[in-house]
Amino acid sequence: MIQRKEGFSLVELIVVMAIFVIVIGISGTAFNSLLSHSARESKSVESQITDIIGLELMRVDVEHAGYGLPWSFPTATFCYAEAASSADTPVTGLNPLNYNDGTICPAASTPPRALVAANNAGFNNSDYLVIKSTSVAKNIASPKWGYVTDAGVKKTWADAADNLQPGERVIVISPSFVTPGDMRLVTSGSNFFANYSSTPGNANHLRNFYPTELNQKFLIYGVNPTTDLRMPFNRADFYIKSPASAVEHSQRCAPNTGVLYKATLSHTDGTLTDELPLLDCVADMQIIFKLDMNADGVTGTTSNANGSSVTSSEGATIATVQAALDSAAQIRQSLKEVEIHVLTHEGGKDRNYSYPNTSITLHSASYGKTFDLSATIGGDWRNYRWKVYTLVMKPKNMGTN
Numbered sequence: 001m002i003q004r005k006e007g008f009s010l011v012e013l014i015v016v017m018a019i020f021v022i023v024i025g026i027s028g029t030a031f032n033s034l035l036s037h038s039a040r041e042s043k044s045v046e047s048q049i050t051d052i053i054g055l056e057l058m059r060v061d062v063e064h065a066g067y068g069l070p071w072s073f074p075t076a077t078f079c080y081a082e083a084a085s086s087a088d089t090p091v092t093g094l095n096p097l098n099y100n101d102g103t104i105c106p107a108a109s110t111p112p113r114a115l116v117a118a119n120n121a122g123f124n125n126s127d128y129l130v131i132k133s134t135s136v137a138k139n140i141a142s143p144k145w146g147y148v149t150d151a152g153v154k155k156t157w158a159d160a161a162d163n164l165q166p167g168e169r170v171i172v173i174s175p176s177f178v179t180p181g182d183m184r185l186v187t188s189g190s191n192f193f194a195n196y197s198s199t200p201g202n203a204n205h206l207r208n209f210y211p212t213e214l215n216q217k218f219l220i221y222g223v224n225p226t227t228d229l230r231m232p233f234n235r236a237d238f239y240i241k242s243p244a245s246a247v248e249h250s251q252r253c254a255p256n257t258g259v260l261y262k263a264t265l266s267h268t269d270g271t272l273t274d275e276l277p278l279l280d281c282v283a284d285m286q287i288i289f290k291l292d293m294n295a296d297g298v299t300g301t302t303s304n305a306n307g308s309s310v311t312s313s314e315g316a317t318i319a320t321v322q323a324a325l326d327s328a329a330q331i332r333q334s335l336k337e338v339e340i341h342v343l344t345h346e347g348g349k350d351r352n353y354s355y356p357n358t359s360i361t362l363h364s365a366s367y368g369k370t371f372d373l374s375a376t377i378g379g380d381w382r383n384y385r386w387k388v389y390t391l392v393m394k395p396k397n398m399g400t401n
Contacts (some may be wrong), residue, residue: 043199051348054278055342058262059391061131061236062338064398066114067220068134068145069233070173070185071328079105080192084270086156091122091241092261098274099130101328102231109295111328114231115335117287117305120369123240123258125288127305129340130237132170134221137234137264138274141168141222148172148218150211155220164222168196170381171232172209173219185232186218193229196220227267235265237272240282252348253281255378260285260342277386283343283376283386286368290337299336304367311366332398340391341368345384354382362388 014385046083081104083096090096099116118128135142144164146155156163164170171193175214183191188208195204213216228231240258243249248260260279292298293316295370301312307321326331341362355373362368372383 002009019327022383043280047139049313054260055389055391056245057276058238058260058340060264060341061133061136062115062129062391064133064135064331065131065394065395066133068171068173068181068223069112069114069132069328069397070171071111071183071332073109073111073185074187076191077106077108079103079107079109080081081105081270082231082235083265083272090237090261090275091128091239093284094118094122094128094239095386096237099128099237100239101132112231113326113331114180114395115331115338116325117289119287119305119308122285123242123282125369125370126240127286128237128239129285129287129305130235131322132233132235134223134233136278137224138237139225140163141225142217142234144168144222146220148206148210148220150214150216152210158310163339164196164220165225167226168222169193169224169227169229170196170206170220170222171229172206173221174211175217175219183219193223194220201296208338224267230267230270232266237263237265238278238285240265240285243277243280249280254283254349254381254384256376257281257283257344259349265395279389280340281344283345283373284341284362284369284371285343286341286362288339288363288367289325289335290342291316291321291334292336292337293324293334294332301334302333302367309367335395335398338339338391338393338395339363340393342389342391343371344389345386347366347385349383350385352384353385355384355386360388363390 001288029170058201080102082100082102101112112132113200114132116130120127122128144162146164148154172186173188174184176184186209188204191204193204194206194209196206223234240260243259259277260282262276262278264274266273290299290304291301291303293301293312296316300314301310301316301321303310303321307318307325310318310321324334359370359372361370373386
């Protein structure tokens with residue numbers, strides 16, 4: 001019996017190997033594409049989570065604007081200090097002194113405005129925002145509150161961490177029975193803050209701030225753990241600026257973007273300290289106000305951050321809106337809603353992606369801005385996934401605290 005032994009020719013082997021190489025090449029390209037897509041998605045999700053956390057911190061502060069603020073003072077000559085130095089400027093051209101309500105004695109101070117803003121004055125002509133409340137600081141005393149009666153009974157909480165502690169600096173507020181809703185700062189001689197201490201004797205001991213009338217109740221708000229107070233509240237400024245670590249920022253972010261910061265005003269010297277980065281790769285921030293200018297319970301007026309652009313169904317004008325934004329009392333009465341629009345991008349630079357528009361609008365061109373990406377960001381502006389975050393907040397502490 002004759003057996004035939006057959007194999008593959010060299011040509012056949014070459015053809016099979018060529019097909020195999022092509023298949024491997026296609027698979028490798030697809031795998032690399034899948035890995036790249038997965039990496040982009042991971043970075044995008046990570047960026048979104050970080051953005052949400054930072055913006056949530058901002059939202060909470062805006063909603064608590066006015067918390068614990070005194071609405072009036074015991075005398076017309078009362079004064080306190082606020083931002084101290086024009087040299088302490090976080091952003092070129094922006095002076096923290098411009099948003100003060102307090103002034104160096106002996107000139108009288110005005111009651112603090114819960115919210116102050118500058119229009120198109122900062123980085124890339126972004127807006128600048130100031131929030132005043134006792135709770136806006138990053139310390140263990142600022143979220144705490146309680147009350148005291150003529151008998152010295154102070155509010156305590158089940159969780160010991162929520163209770164004011166000896167040595168913490170507090171302010172004392174007297175709700176007025178003469179003027180409904182008025183929250184008057186209580187003082188003891190020239191002292192406008194108290195030391196929450198169990199040891200009497202010093203001039204600003206809490207006992208000196210007790211009510212004198214039977215069954216009267218004063219509110220106590222924590223302000224600072226250990227430092228004597230410069231002002232009867234805390235203050236936080238929100239702004240965009242180029243970060244100190246510019247190299248790291250440039251590796252992740254588009255050119256001509258910055259970081260959205262929150263900085264608190266120091267009670268020690270009146271400078272902005274403790275800069276907290278909230279959001280990276282930020283190109284712009286625009287602030288919009290919704291107001292009720294005729295006190296009918298309906299929001300009928302829209303303005304930009306400083307009231308220089310106004311639309312109203314209530315007959316309000318630029319002059320009347322700006323007067324309202326300059327007055328602590330009118331802000332409490334009129335300001336009903338705050339919108340903040342923040343322009344940033346998700347993930348990093350992606351040469352395989354092309355953003356479709358040369359510009360992007362924050363709210364509207366009338367009250368916000370149409371941001372020109374091609375002119376401001378530079379040649380690679382298309383390779384970023386641009387987006388606008390919008391926060392819509394109703395301040396909860398403008399009426400009664």
